[in-house]
Amino acid sequence: MRKNLFIIMALTLAFSLFVAGCGTKSGAGTTNNAAGNTAAPKEEPKKALKIGATAGPYSDMVTKAIKPIMEKKGYTIEVVEFNDYVQPNKALANGSLNANLFQHVLYLKKFAADNNLDLKEVISVPTAPMGLYSKKFKSLEEIKEGSTLTISNDPANLARSLVLLQDIGLVKMKKDVDPAKVSEKDIEENPKKLNIKPLEAAQLPRTIDSSELALVPGNFALAAKMDLTSALKLENMSENFRNILVVNSKDIDTQLGKDLKETIQSKDFEKIIDEQFKGFSKPEWMKAAK
Incomplete structure (x- = not known):
């Protein structure tokens, strides 16, 4: 009888220790979660983009007016400069670039048709007049x-x-x-x-x-x-001759396409144009937005 009593007491103690142990682990988990809530959240990895432009004012426009606004949206931007009107579209089509800025819509349509490229304009930008x-x-x-x-x-x-x-x-x-x-x-x-x-x-x-x-x-x-x-x-300047930002057609309705368009339509973008690109002819959509 006494032996059975000792066995019951031992089992009861073991069960109590097991429950206590579980409770401790649960409590520790709650504490860690609470501590985790006070820590800075992990940053999402930024989206790396390459934007091509002809050397000069349009490379400057990407660097000074597009890049800083897009970086606030979580992107990192690399500006790739070109000295011709052939390679920027080919590089965009083969995936070496995510967007380019150097051409007007008439040139884009002809070049894309002649070279069987699926490219599309996002929006026109202020353009230096000839x-x-x-x-x-x-x-x-x-x-x-x-x-x-x-x-x-x-x-x-x-x-x-x-x-x-x-x-x-x-x-x-x-x-x-x-x-x-x-x-x-x-x-x-x-x-x-x-x-x-x-x-x-x-x-x-x-x-x-x-x-x-x-x-x-x-x-x-x-x-x-x-x-x-x-x-x-x-x-x-005719609207057909204003420079345009261009992406692959598959990207036009993606978040990238939307962010690029929103960037160029922003007041911050126009402010930089007014301050650093004097004499540029603004597209009709920008004039109408005033």
Whole structure:
């Protein structure tokens, strides 16, 4: 009997110790959770992006106006610079870039169609206007017959050059010409018999000293430290010729596409443009938002 009593007491003690042990573990877990709640939450890993842009003002626009706002949204941004109009779209299409900024919508559509690329614009951005520059003449009226005029030879800027020349009466283009395929061969009238020389856009600022006239895209003018306001004439920019931010079509409706668009539509973005990109022509959507 006494032996049985000892066995019962031993089992009771063992059970009590087991329950106490469980209670201690549970309590310790509660304490740890409480302590965990007071610790700083772990940061989510930031999303690394690569955005391509032509060297000069649009690379600067990504660095100074897009990058800081996107970083506040949890991204890290690497800016990749290009010196041509071919590689940025190819790099975007093959996944080397997440977005690019260097072209207008007409060029994008033609390049994408010619190269079978699935790219799409996110939104247009303020764009440096093309200008007609000269060190020989101080006004359009002074331009002499037979003067040499250098212009861009790439489709992205050639169409803009010819539209500007027609707007100011220096040439007349053939009717119904395709703006995506237009060239100097589509000039119907050249009343001043200008000697038009298409060249690489990056070379145009250097031709101002050797030719009478040069039509220089705004980004290359700024990269060469030229004053936009010194132009004989700045283009009346069509919306089709404003630069656009571009992504792969599959990304247009993703959070990335939405964040990029929201960034460019933000007041912070416009403030940086007003302060650091003076003379840039703003797109209609930005003007309408005021």
